[in-house]
Amino acid sequence: MCPNVPSSQVDFTYVNSATGAKFVLDHFIVSHNVFNGVSRYVVLHDGDNLSDHHPVQLELCIDVEYSTCCKAQPSPRPAWHRAGELHLQRYREHLQNELLMRVEILTEALACRTFNCSDHLDDLKVYYAAFMKALASSANACIPAWKKKAMAGWSEHVADWKEKAIFWHSMWLSGGQVHGGWLHAIMLETRAEYKRVSRWVVRNQEKLVAGCMADTLCENRSRDLWSEIKQEKDSNCRQSNVINGAVGSHDSCQVFNETYKSLYQSVPSSESELNILYEELKAGIRDKCQSGAC
Ligand SMILES: [Zn+2]
Numbered sequence: 196m197c198p199n200v201p202s203s204q205v206d207f208t209y210v211n212s213a214t215g216a217k218f219v220l221d222h223f224i225v226s227h228n229v230f231n232g233v234s235r236y237v238v239l240h241d242g243d244n245l246s247d248h249h250p251v252q253l254e255l256c257i258d259v260e261y262s263t264c265c266k267a268q269p270s271p272r273p274a275w276h277r278a279g280e281l282h283l284q285r286y287r288e289h290l291q292n293e294l295l296m297r298v299e300i301l302t303e304a305l306a307c308r309t310f311n312c313s314d315h316l317d318d319l320k321v322y323y324a325a326f327m328k329a330l331a332s333s334a335n336a337c338i339p340a341w342k343k344k345a346m347a348g349w350s351e352h353v354a355d356w357k358e359k360a361i362f363w364h365s366m367w368l369s370g371g372q373v374h375g376g377w378l379h380a381i382m383l384e385t386r387a388e389y390k391r392v393s394r395w396v397v398r399n400q401e402k403l404v405a406g407c408m409a410d411t412l413c414e415n416r417s418r419d420l421w422s423e424i425k426q427e428k429d430s431n432c433r434q435s436n437v438i439n440g441a442v443g444s445h446d447s448c449q450v451f452n453e454t455y456k457s458l459y460q461s462v463p464s465s466e467s468e469l470n471i472l473y474e475e476l477k478a479g480i481r482d483k484c485q486s487g488a489c
Pocket residue numbers: 304307308309312313314315
C-alpha cells in the first residue's frame with residue numbers, strides 16, 4: 196500500500212465532521228514492480244471539497260512503452276469487378292507509362308542466377324518496390340474504387356422518409372414558409388419521422404447487419420453473405436503497433452521475418468544430418484520387422 200512508500204506525505208484522508216477525528220482511510224494499492232516507481236504520494240486538503248474524504252494523488256516515474264493501437268489506414272482499394280473494358284485499357288496504358296518512367300530494368304541483377312545472391316539483393320528490393328508502386332498507382336488512377344457500403348437497413352427503412360421529408364420541406368419553402376397551417380404540419384411531421392427512423396437504424400446497426408446475413412443465408416446468396424462478413428470484419432480491423440517488444444510496422448515485420456526463418460530452418464536440411472536420420476529410421480524399421488512387430 197502506498198502510505199508505506201518513503202515519499203508518502205499523507206497525514207489523513209478522512210475527517211469526521213462531528214468529532215474532528217482524522218484517519219487514513221483512502222489508499223492506492225499497487226503491485227510490487229510499480230511500488231519503487233512511486234515518486235510522489237500526497238493528499239489534497241482542498242477548501243472546495245464538500246466530501247469528508249480527501250482525494251489522494253499518486254505520481255509514478257516508471258519506464259513505459261506506448262502501445263498505440265492504430266486503425267488500419269483506409270486506402271482506396273480498386274474494385275476490379277467494376278472495371279469495364281475502357282478502364283482496363285486506360286490501366287494498361289497508364290501502367291506502361293509508369294513502368295517506362297519509374298522502373299529501371301536491372302539487367303545484371305535479373306540475369307544473375309546465384310541462389311540467395313547478396314550482391315544483387317538490395318537492387319532487387321528496389322526493383323520490386325518500384326514495380327509494385329507502378330501497379331498500385333495505375334490501379335488507383337484507372338480502376339473504380341470500392342464504394343463505401345450504405346448503412347444496413349438504410350434503403351429499406353430510411354430512404355422513403357428522407358425523400359418525403361425533402362419533398363415536403365421544398366413544398367413548404369415554395370409555399371412561402373408559412374408557420375402554422377397544414378403544409379407546415381406535414382413538413383414537421385415528415386421531418387420528425389425521418390429523424391426518428393434514421394436514429395433507430397443507427398442504434399440498431401448490429402441487429403440489422405445480422406438480419407442481412409440471415410437473409411442472404413436463407414436465400415443461398417453466398418457471395419453476398421461473404422461480402423457482409425467481410426464488411427463486419429473490416430470494420431473491426433485494428434493493428435497492434437507492438438509485437439514481442441518491437442514497435443512500429445517495420446520492426447514488427449522483422450519479428451515475423453526472424454520467427455519464420457527459424458521455423459523453416461528448424462528441420463535438418465544438411466546431407467549428413469539427413470543421412471543420420473535415414474539410418475535411424477532404417478534401423479528402427481529393421482528392428483520392428485525382425486521382431487515381428489511390423
Ligand atoms: Zn547476383
